[in-house]
Amino acid sequence: MAKARSSRRNRQSASRPTPAAFEGRLRLLRDRLPALKLDGFLLTHAADIAHLTGFSGHDSVALVTPRDVTVFTDSRYTEELQRDASHVKLALRTKSMSQTVAPVVERARLSRVGFEANFATFGLMDGIRRALRTSKKSKTALVPISDLMQRLRAVKSTAELVHTRHAVAIAQAAFDEVMRKVKPGVTEGWIAGALIFEMRAAGATDAAFDPIVGAGPNSSLPHYTPGPVKLLTDSLLLVDWGALVDGYRSDLTRTMFLGKVHPKLEKIYKIVLEANEATIAKLRPGMTGKEADAIARNIIKKAGYGDYFGHGLGHGVGRDIHEEPRLHKSRDKDQLQPGHVITVEPGIYLPGLGGVRIEDDILITQDGCEVLTSIGKSFDWARNVLRG
């Protein structure tokens, strides 16, 4: 018992943001409300609530007003809330969530309350709306807003970057450990499970997402689900994985060869590597998501594989595995800013033969960028890393 208590204290002092950090984050949200003519904001996405309060429970809702923050949760989470977010008000849910939230919104006499349109469920918002309507006094309008919190969370503080760097370090160490054991006959599922085990054994909360491990031709499916498929000699292996550490995620991909390399796969490996490196060399604040995407896409197009690179170049990564900003041809206005953490992950996928993707995590800085990931990626590395 005593031991558990002291380790909890260690963890808190090591990595918990100070109340001042939450005040700063809340101020950024509150500063946006007047322009949107809002006097309150409802949060339903666990990552947004954790970012603003420190509370990381699920099935919870938070109401931010200019004066205070209320978290609506149930008895499973009350101890956690009091421990991690003692600066917020607790509203214990005993009835449905909508019947718990509505009276608090009403008592606060709010006229326009925003909510994140991309995360709130229709069921919850409709329930709150109905509960408010049954009360004669209430005149509160619920207003859908897109990507407000996503944009606020996109720029990372130094304190947040400590967690991201830690998530990268744990993912990379697990990769090194597991790849030493990979040899012909090992299955995709074993590799995926071993990566999760090694990351958790090293202190990660979990994997950042279910690892994608594609052996041979399976590597041409960008979001393949690994199974009991054995890795054969003279084939390739694509691994896309990351760690979740203190609420922050990393996201990497490497493609490697076992035995003889098919000349066509060698060719696309070198093109994808050039696209990855040329893009990273040019990333800087002020560049749009479309411009960044175009650097990699033009290289792949010129080499004749434009039709085999279907997804966007990359995405923000933080509390969510896919978040703002997006590096995509549709993003011609949003500019990269210092503090953005993004992935750069060009790929070429040849159905029936195999796919190559090389993904790094990048921090946008004042005058360029910093590559957070440091695992090898040269063709020689890819050919030699699996020695089994």
Ligand SMILES: [Mn+2]
């Ligand atoms: Mn990714």
